[in-house]
Amino acid sequence: MLQGAIAQSTIRTSVVLGLRLAVQAGGLLLVARLLEPQQFGAFTGVAALAVMLGTLATFGTHLVLLGEMSKDPVRRAQVLPYAMPTTLVCGGVLLAVFFLIHALALQGSGIGWRVLLAIGVAEMLLQPLLALAAAQLLALGRTARSQLLQTLPLFLRLVAAGSVFVLQPPDALSMYGYGYCIATVIALMVVVRYMPRAWPPPRQWRLPTRRELHESASFAVLNITAIGPAELDKTLAVRLLPLTAAGLYAAGARIVGAVTLPVIALMLSAMPRLFREGQNHPQRTALLLRWIFAATTLYSMVLAAALWWCSPLFVWLLGDKYGGVDEVVRWLCIAVPGMALRIAAGSALMALGQPWMRAGFELGGLVVLVAASGLLTVRYGTYGMPLALACAEWTMAAWGGILVVRCSKTVRMLRPDR
Numbered sequence: 001m002l003q004g005a006i007a008q009s010t011i012r013t014s015v016v017l018g019l020r021l022a023v024q025a026g027g028l029l030l031v032a033r034l035l036e037p038q039q040f041g042a043f044t045g046v047a048a049l050a051v052m053l054g055t056l057a058t059f060g061t062h063l064v065l066l067g068e069m070s071k072d073p074v075r076r077a078q079v080l081p082y083a084m085p086t087t088l089v090c091g092g093v094l095l096a097v098f099f100l101i102h103a104l105a106l107q108g109s110g111i112g113w114r115v116l117l118a119i120g121v122a123e124m125l126l127q128p129l130l131a132l133a134a135a136q137l138l139a140l141g142r143t144a145r146s147q148l149l150q151t152l153p154l155f156l157r158l159v160a161a162g163s164v165f166v167l168q169p170p171d172a173l174s175m176y177g178y179g180y181c182i183a184t185v186i187a188l189m190v191v192v193r194y195m196p197r198a199w200p201p202p203r204q205w206r207l208p209t210r211r212e213l214h215e216s217a218s219f220a221v222l223n224i225t226a227i228g229p230a231e232l233d234k235t236l237a238v239r240l241l242p243l244t245a246a247g248l249y250a251a252g253a254r255i256v257g258a259v260t261l262p263v264i265a266l267m268l269s270a271m272p273r274l275f276r277e278g279q280n281h282p283q284r285t286a287l288l289l290r291w292i293f294a295a296t297t298l299y300s301m302v303l304a305a306a307l308w309w310c311s312p313l314f315v316w317l318l319g320d321k322y323g324g325v326d327e328v329v330r331w332l333c334i335a336v337p338g339m340a341l342r343i344a345a346g347s348a349l350m351a352l353g354q355p356w357m358r359a360g361f362e363l364g365g366l367v368v369l370v371a372a373s374g375l376l377t378v379r380y381g382t383y384g385m386p387l388a389l390a391c392a393e394w395t396m397a398a399w400g401g402i403l404v405v406r407c408s409k410t411v412r413m414l415r416p417d418r
Contacts, residue, residue: 060219
């Protein structure tokens with residue numbers, strides 16, 4: 001039974017993602033208490049930029065790997081030999097772009113070049129290699145294990161934050177920045193130790209063909225537009241708001257983003273089946289999509305209400321210096337249902353073989369986010385960023401939902417289930 005298999009996998013994955021949520025929450029609390037709001041806002045904005053650029057480092061090859069191995073695990077040997085050199089070359093280029101963007105747009109953040117280098121290496125060279133390993137586990141249906149792998153560097157960063165919090169060095173921001181990178185190095189060493197065949201040896205590497213490059217490029221665009229709404233707002237906040245206000249917004253946005261993890265768990269658990277059946281069994285896929293969207297809508301509405309009610313708790317958790325973060329969280333509640341539905345719609349379009357449609361509606365959302373944030377922060381200050389995010393998320397949710405319905409109808413007309 002479809003719902004049974006997906007639900008069981010979702011529950012297992014939710015347990016792991018619950019652990020990930022606890023790790024993220026612990027890291028958020030420690031780093032926020034360690035740094036002043038202006039330092040926290042600057043660090044979060046710069047790290048968000050690194051994460052966004054880092055999603056391009058694989059050039060979409062990890063999603064190609066996921067799709068191909070979901071159909072046949074043997075296809076691993078066809079993708080990884082060109083995925084590895086592509087990832088390392090793109091990562092190096094993006095690291096230079098990261099420094100350039102910081103010099104041109106974020107110089108006022110106060111983040112030193114050594115910390116920038118540590119963050120950039122972690123997100124643009126090391127983390128993409130972990131993504132290739134995690135994609136293999138996910139394609140084999142080992143969703144919980146793949147999420148454990150991706151949680152490992154977060155846990156080690158929590159350990160780094162805890163160490164800095166206990167030691168209280170004079171330059172806590174720099175020390176945590178170095179720990180941020182070291183944590184990813186250790187996670188990579190664990191993968192080498194326990195997944196010795198995670199990547200092919202260099203002698204098997206090759207350049208991608210034109211067809212392979214075109215295929216992976218669509219997924220690369222998909223990846224950057226998918227992560228953009230979750231990260232670009234923090235970078236924009238550093239640019240558009242005073243650093244203290246940017247810190248309050250970043251703390252609230254991280255809280256809201258973390259509690260949407262069950263939606264991600266649901267989609268991760270459904271992805272292998274959607275990849276296999278999305279275009280060949282449209283009736284069953286339509287049933288699965290209705291179930292997913294119903295669960296997502298219900299969860300997101302309950303979540304928004306709970307966050308609104310619990311918002312005063314976050315001032316107590318983060319400390320008095322983050323006074324006002326409760327109001328930011330309440331404004332962000334407007335965006336929560338749109339955020340969850342956008343995640344579901346984007347994953348559905350990818351499984352239906354329409355990556356460019358997903359990239360298109362998410363790119364449109366990013367344009368809305370940039371335009372709205374520029375206009376609304378001038379008028380409403382700190383609260384303009386939550387409103388801009390809500391505009392972008394609901395635009396993407398509506399647009400993406402329309403595209404999913406249209407694609408599902410088209411596939412059912414062309415390939416009815418036998």
